[in-house]
Amino acid sequence: ILQRTDTIKGLxxxxxxxxITDQNGEKDTSFNGELTLTVFDKAIERQTLDNQGLGVVMTFDTQESKLFKGKASITNGEFxxxxxxxxxxxxxxxxxxxxxYAQSDxxxxxxxxTDITVGGIDTNAPEDNQGPDIKLYMNDTSFRDGDNTDESPLFMAFIEDEHGINTSLSSVDHDITAVLDDDYQNAILLNEYFITALDDFTKGELNYRFENLSPGEHKITLTAYDxxxxxxxxxxxxxxEDNTELEITELLNFPNPFSESTTFSFSHNRSNQYLDVELQVFTxxxxxxKQLNQRIFATTKTSKDIIWDGSNNSGVKVKKGIYIYRLGLTDxxxxxxxxxxxxxIISN
Structure with a gap:
């Protein structure tokens, strides 16, 4: 750190x-990448649990309460x-x-x-009575409230506030929590999953994978504090969804008609997993x-990974006209x- 560190006060x-310095203590101008900074509150006193029942309890200090964790760009060794x-x-x-922690390619x-003092409150901090802005999705940002998911969806939350998001574990009842189906007795603590945006402490996101949810309707409620x-x-x-049966709900290609190449788009009831695709084109x-076989990773329930250049299995362009195509899908x-x-339709 270049400057003398002032006291870190609340607000x-x-x-x-x-x-970033080299082994000689000089600025490493070749270092370009990202810095992760974690700021810890003061150490607190803990005691061992005497798990073996020997009557020996030891006292020790530990610095475990994180006040902030964020990322910054490193350019030519500076951040x-x-x-x-x-x-x-x-x-x-x-x-x-x-x-x-600094990382380059x-x-x-x-x-x-540790030459830093933490404590007190900034009495001149501006007033703020507005909570964070929260946007929630499942699997990807095209998800809309009430849409279908697989049994192990990726829960995504984007949280933003002009004064930053509270992820401090020294707080009481000010954590980022998620509650599934109103089960408040088993609220999920998500502080550690929140990642601050690069070079912007005011916003960030978290991703949390649910596993083996039962088929049917569900509700997730997220609470966050600035x-x-x-x-x-x-x-x-x-x-x-009950994904026992694999389904293709929509199949099309674009452009259609085409002369150079066309992309096949299909919707299905799987996401965040691999699928085996077989495309066959017939007169x-x-x-x-033509036959194309490809394994794709379906991040969403609409896939656009299959492209055909209009050539046959020998690499020769097929004649213009109408063709039938079959898309086979295997889980x-x-x-x-x-x-x-x-x-x-091929229009060349």
């Missing part, structure tokens, strides 16, 4: 300029990062800790700094002119199969 805006400290930091003054570096402890809550409804007399996990047919 204060903190910024750091720093360098700049800023954030707002949460109101929930422990008011008593004491020694905090900065932990640095070729190597990694780490470091820390660093002023203003809260917001958002709810997303979704339906888990109107039933003669097969390699369940070995279930399905197929669909449509027409295309």
């Amino acid at each position: 204060s805006k903190v910024s750091f300029n720093g360098l 700049y990062i800023e954030f707002i400290a949460p109101k929930d930091l422990r008011i008593a003054y004491g020694e905090g800790k900065l932990s640095f 070729t190597y990694e570096k780490g470091g820390y700094n 660093n002023y402890n203003n809260s917001s809550t958002a709810t997303l409804r979704f339906v888990v 109107t007399y039933g003669q097969m002119v 390699p996990n369940t070995k279930t199969e399905t197929e669909a047919y449509n027409k295309l």
Whole structure:
């Protein structure tokens, strides 16, 4: 860190300029990448549990409460990062800790700094009574409230607030939590899943994978707090499909007619898994002119991975006219199969 570190107070805006150095302590101007900064509150006293029942209990200090974790760009060995400290930091003054992890395309570096004081509250902080903005999705950002998902969907939350999101574990009842189907007794703590956007402490996202949800309607409710402890809550409804049978619900190609190449688009009831695709193109007399086999990873329930350049299996362009095509789909996990047919026109 280049500058002298001031006291980190609750609600204060903190910024750091720093360098990545080489083995000689000089700025490493060749280093370009990302820095992850973790800011810890003061150490707290813990005791061992005497699990073996020997009557021996030891006291030790541990620095485990994170006030902030964010990312900054490193350009030519230099970085700049800023954030707002949460109101929930422990008011008593004491020694905090900065932990640095830097990564480029070729190597990694780490470091820390304990020459920093944490405590107090910034009495001149601007007023804020507005909670964060929250957007929720399942599997991808095209998801809409009430849409269908598979049994193990990826829950996605995008959270934004001008004063940053509270992920401090020193807070009480100010965590990022998700509640599935109103089961508040088993709320899911998501602080550690939240990742601050690069070079922007005001927003970030979290991804959490649910596993083996039962078929039918479900509801997920997420609550998040900003660093002023203003809260917001958002709810997303979704339906888990019974995916015993593999289905193709829509099949088309575009452009159609085409002369150079065409892309095949198909919708199905699988996502976030591999699928085996077989495309066969036939003349109107039933003669097969082309077969394509490809394994794809279906991130969403609409796939656009198959492209045909209009050539036959020998690499020769086929004649203009109307053709029938068949798309076969196989789930390699369940070995279930399905197929669909449509027409295309070659106009060359």
